Amino acid sequence: MAEIKDPENTILMELKDGIVTIELLPDVAPLHCERMKDLVRTGQYDNVAFHRVIDGFMAQTGDVQNGNMENNFNLRAAGTGGSSLPNVRAEFSKLPHDRGTIGAARSQSPDSANSQFFINFSDNNFLNGQYTVYGRVTSGMKHVDAITRGEPAASPDRMISMKVAADA
DSSP, X not given: OOOOSOGGGEEEEEETTEEEEEEEOTTTOHHHHHHHHHHHHTTTTTTEEEEEEETTTEEEEOOTTTOBTTSSOOTTTTTSOOOSSOOBOOOOOSOOOOTTEEEEOOXXXXXXXXXXXXXXXXXXXXXXXXXXXXXXXXXXXXXXXXSOOBTTOSSOOEEOEEEEGGGO
């Protein structure tokens, strides 16, 4: 595991193959980082499916309303919801959507991000300036690369648990 510089802004995501360490970027996107930490600390991301995983592009997850595989899970609805919290306005920056960066998923409106996010498998620079980048994988990207592909996959992978490193 990579050295953790700022435990309050580091997320530990447990996947089937191991731990993924995510460095949040509160200086770039403070609202998105705060939202993720709120949802992590209340356990809402635990057991949430990766509902959209496209080879060479990205893995999307975070639908805490419809994606919890342990609580009334409906594969067809996964990806259509958010959380009970209000949407987060866009926090665009000059950071590119490079391999391993975390982006805020949203609908057509730039200010519609809520709980869903994606991890880029590749440098997806066509997303630059259109989706908020608010974190990056610092270790465990091989575990992200092993997530089952599909939109959605018949048997999707899930985030087993997520913790803020300061709390772990």
